[in-house]
Amino acid sequence: MTSMINANLRKGPIMASLLIAAFVALLSQTVLNVALPKMMIDLNVNESTIQWLSNGYMLMNGVLVPISAYLINRFTTRKLFLVASSLFALGTIICALSGDFSWLLGGRLVQAVGAGILMPLMSVVVLTIFPVAERGKAMGMMGIAMIFAPAIGPTMSGWIVEHYHWHVLFYIILPLALFAVIFGAFSMRDVIKTSNPNLDVLGVIFSTLGFGGILYGFSAAGSDGWGSVDVVACLVVGGISLLLFILRSIMGKTPLLEFRVFKYPMFSLTTLINAIITMAMFSGMILLPIFLQNIRGFTPLESGLLLLPGAILMGIMSPITGMIFDKIGARWLAVIGLIITTITTYEFSQLTAESTYNHLMLVYTLRMFGMSMLMMPIQTAGMNQLPRSLNAHGSAMSQTLRNVSGALGTALLVTFMTNKAASHAKELIISGRIDPSDKAKMAEVTQAATIYGINHSFVIATWLSVVALVLAFFIRKVQPHEESKDATTNAQVAALFEDE
Template identity: 85%
Template sequence: MTSLVSSTLRKGPIMASLLIAAFVALLSQTVLNVALPKMMIDLNVNENTIQWLSNGYMLVNGVLVPVSAFLFNRFSTRKLFLIASSLFAIGTIICAFSGNFGWLLSGRLVQAVGAGILMPLMSVVVLTIFPVEERGKAMGMMGIAMIFAPAIGPTMSGWVVEHYSYHVLFYIIMPLAILAVVFGAFSMKDVIKTSDVKLDIPGVILSTIGFGGLLYGFSDAGSDGWDSAVVVWCLALGGIALLLFIIRSFFTEKPLLDLHVFKYPMFSLTTLINAIITMAMFSGMILLPIFLQNIRGFTPLESGLLLLPGAILMGIMSPITGMIFDKVGARWLSVIGLIITTITTYEFSRLTADTTYNHMMLMYTLRMFGMSMLMMPIQTAGMNQLPRRLNAHGSAMSQTLRNVSGALGTAILVTLMTNKTASHAKELIIAGKIDPADKAKMAEVTQTAMIYGINHSFVVATWLSVAALVLAFFIRKVKPHEEPAAAPAPAAAK
């Protein structure tokens, strides 16, 4: 059972340790978004390959995070934190000195192992050391550091890849990752009780095959098509493995993830909404830099600067929405936020070769303003309904589905963009009777087709936002479920 070990712990140093590590992990993830188009050229790979630097990272998170519930109960908080932050630092070093795409991807996967433990650990520690009435404010403060990384990441990335090799990005992150380990060694304390639980190895295998098969299938569809035998088999194998994983979880005494968290309706609802929002959010993070650099010809630095105001605004709003959440709950925050997100996502589905830089910056900034009202409040609203013993499983489940939905959302949206671009290019060539040897005409066709493909993906993201908006009206304020205390044992006869 997961519970607070001591009520006299100093919360400040513990939170600082977690926030530094989370900042470094998120900075490492966000610096690549703007750099990906340039890295495609440097590494000589296509869109479907380069996205594995992001998808592979999220996939390992999706596979590892389910194991975190076991890890939180099996190992002390301090030991787990140091192992996770050390792995992240090692992965960063591998990336910094990588010589090709294979080594770079390997480093990213090692980073992902550390991040896959750190992110849910932070949520469980916050839920453990803060009472319910202070969780919104705590999550808001956590959001400042977590959003500061996306604020500076794209701009820093744009400047670096414009003037230097992408390796410099990891040279900058490397000392910060080492600092997170050193600071945590002095500041992190044990706050969660441990017990001698066994790892559900079949559950780990099934979840790995399930999530991995689905992601690989969706990603490969972008290059080989949906009727490819590899794609069909991967999707089928992944779906069957996940179904077996779910069935096993209900009939195993100590499952990898306790799916009984879904018997709490508010947790189920908010987890679904967060998964949908994550898929929609990644459309802007992945597709917009491609449009800015490949279509409009903006430099990586200009692309990063366009994303900067939105990320800063999101950071400013995080503690404010946390305090509002403590007062009124998540429903109207999420409804207003999703209305803004839906409108601005629709605006990105109308991009043209003449769309101005300032218009895109305004729309992206407004989109991030809407997003600032969503992620943390919605997650906290669902977690607040769970009894303390399920905090670790709830956090792991929420993080797992969010990571996997982000990876799958990216894979699907990029695949849709790729397929629509290819099919529309063929239509334009046939309709205009264009000679494929005419390079000038073909360049024009390629640009027009890619804009069409990007817009199509944003249309899909818009409908995802609409679905989340409808569900948000059913969110309500709840209190933690109180489980009946065990009856006291009868007194022994004298």
């Protein structure tokens, strides 16, 4: 039961602890985006492999977040926060000392274990300590810190990679991660009642095999092809395991992840929209740095500076959209934001070798402006409908689907990019009768094919944005479902929502 155990707790220090930890976790996630092309060269791996530093992070989040609902109900807030932030710090140490790709990936996965607990914990604590009328403003405060990390991450990464080795990135993050642990030890308090639920071990196994198998299958398809035995086997095993996990969660007495949250229609709609938006958003975060550095020849620092204005604008807009949400709800924020996102994503599907730096910066900044109206307001609109007893499961479900959709979207779009680029290169070689031993001509073919593949992936991301835009018109401002002590499960389900 996720209810506050002390209404007189000071909210400021608790929020500060959560925001510092979230800032460090998101900084670690976004700081690698600009550095990936350089790391590909240093570690001698291709695009499909290097993306595991991002996808593996998100996948581990996707595996851990379903368990977070159990952990939040089982362990005290303070204890859970300290364990999660300590694990993140440990993963940062492993990354800083890593000598090859395997150790680096291992450190990223340990970081992701901590982040996979921290992020849903933060959402549940905010929903618990703030009344419904103030949640938009609280989410806006959360957005400032959470978006500040992506704002400085790419620029800092670009400058460091240009002047130093990429290991320095983790040496900078490490003291921040340790500070988050120390500050939380003094400031975090227990705000959620605990119980003694049973852990569905078989559900954990099914969810891990399901999410892991599907993601690995999509990622491996980029290098091995869709007909590969390994790819097909992973997709089949992952699909069956995920189906078994869903069936077990619906039919079990103590499900790992409570699918009853989907009986609340606005939560279901907003979760679907956020999953689609995440797929579109992560495509730009991965593909754009590849285009900027490998095609246009910009330095990592220049790539980071190009992304900086958009991230800063997103941070400025976060509290503003939070206040607007408290007044008018999420529908028109989402519609306007998705119109902007759709147009700017389409612009990225028209990239050429002559695309200018200023044009790319303008389009990316406008795209982030549109995104600033989406994630937090839409998520809050769905969470507001849930009764308090389902807050942990709702937060875990929303975070799980968002993380996994981001990982799958990135893997799928990178796969489309590499496959389209390879097939287009063959067409150019055949039509131009180019000798594969002619290095100059082959360099031109590779560049043209890569641009073609990136544009194709952005076309797909554009259509994803269009789907989300259509769904956004169905968002309704709802009256939150408040449950009484004697409320039964049937009453919770029946009292869905009513328009304000």
